[in-house]
Amino acid sequence: MLVDFNFRVILEYLPLFLTGLRSTFFIAIVSIALALITGIIACSCRISGIKFIKYPAIAYIEIVRSTPLLVQIYFLYFGLPTLGLKIPEIQTGILALMLNSGAYMAEIIRAGINSVDEGQIEAGISSGLNYVQRMRLIILPQALGVTIPPLLGQNIVLVKDSALLSLISVMELTRCGQTMTSERFMPTEAFLTVAFFYMCIYFCLKALADWSQRKLIFREAY
Template sequence: MLGNLNTRVILEYLPDLWVGFLNTLMLSAAGFTGAFIIGIIACAISIQPLRWLQAVGIAYIDLIRSTPLLVQLYFLYFGLPRLGILLPEFTIGIIALALNSGAYMAEIIRSGILSIPRGQFEAALSSGFSYLQRMRLIILPQAVRPTISPMIGQAIVLVKDSSLLSLISVVELTRVGQKIALDRFMPVEGLVATAVGFLLIYYLLKALAASWARFNRAGS
C-alpha cells in the first residue's frame, strides 16, 4: 500500500500541512501552559488543610481522569453556547486540552511534593511561613525539578490528544490530513502526512526529555 504512496500530492499540500503543524504546536504549547497552571492550583487545593476545599480539588482530578477527553471536548463545544458563552473553536480546544491535562499534571506535581523530606515542611512552618508562602517559596521550586521528565511525557500525550480537535473543525495536522483524503480521495497520503508531522513533534519532545535527563544527572 505504501509502495504506491503519491508523494506529489503530499508536496502539493505542504503549505496546508505547515499551517496545521504550526497550529498543532500552538495548541499544544498553550494547552500545556494552561495545564501546568491548572495542575499547580489543583494540586495545591487537593493537599491543603481545609477538607471542603480539598474535596473540590480531588473531585476535579477524579472527574477529569475518569472521563474521555472527547466527552469533555464536546461538553465544552456544545455546552458553552447553551450558557451564552461563545468562543472560537481554537480557544475551546485549548481549554479542553488544558483542563484534561491539568488533572494529570496535578498528580505529577503531587508526587514531586510527596518526594520532598518532611523536614522541609516543618522548617518552613516553624519559620512562620503561611501555607501559600511555603508552597510558593520552598515546596514547589523543589517539587518541579524531579517532575520535569514526567511532565514532558504528559506533553507528548497532550500533543497526540490535540488530534481530537479536528472533530470541532480546528485546523491542525489531523484536519489537514482529512482534507487531503476528502479533496483527493487519498486517505493514505493524508494519514502519512499527519503521522510524519506528529512524529517530528514527538522526537523534538523526546530530545528535550533526553537533554533534561543528562542535565539532571550532571547536576546531581
C-alpha cells in the same frame, strides 16, 4: 502498497500541512501554558488543609482523570452553546485541553511535593520556618527536579491529544489529513504525512524530556 506512493500530491498539499502544523503548535503552546497555571492552582487547592477548596479540587481532578478527553471535548463543544456561550471551536478545544492536562499536571506536581522527605519538612519546622518559607525554600526547589521530566512527558501527551480537536473541526494537522482524504481520496499519503509530522514533534519533545531526566533526576541524588 507503497509503490505508488504519490509524493507530488503531498507537495501540492504541503502549504496546507504547514498551516496545520502551525495551528497544532499554537494550540499546544497556549494549552500547555494554561494547563500549567491550572495545574498549579488545582494542586495548591488539593494539598491545602481547607476542606472548602480541597474537595472541589479532588472532585475536579478525579472527574477529569476518569472520563475520556473526547467526552470532555464534546461536553464543552455541545454544552457551552446551551449555556448561551458561543465561542469558536479552537477556543473550546484549548479550554478542553487546558482542563484535561491541568488535572494531570496537578497530580504530577503533587507527587513531586510528596516525594520530598518527611525529615526535610521537620527540619524546616524546627528551624523556625513558617509554611510559606518551608514551601519556598525547602520543598519546591527539591520537588522541581522530580516534577519537570514527567511534566514534559505530559506535554507530549497533550500534543498528541490535540489531534482530537480535528473532530470538532479545528483546522489542525489531523484535520488537514482528513481534508486531503476527502478531496483527493488518498488516505495513505495524507495520514502517513500527518503521522510523519507528529513523529517529528514527538522526537524533539522526547529528546528534551530525556535530557531533563538526565540533568535533573541525577542531580537530585547528590
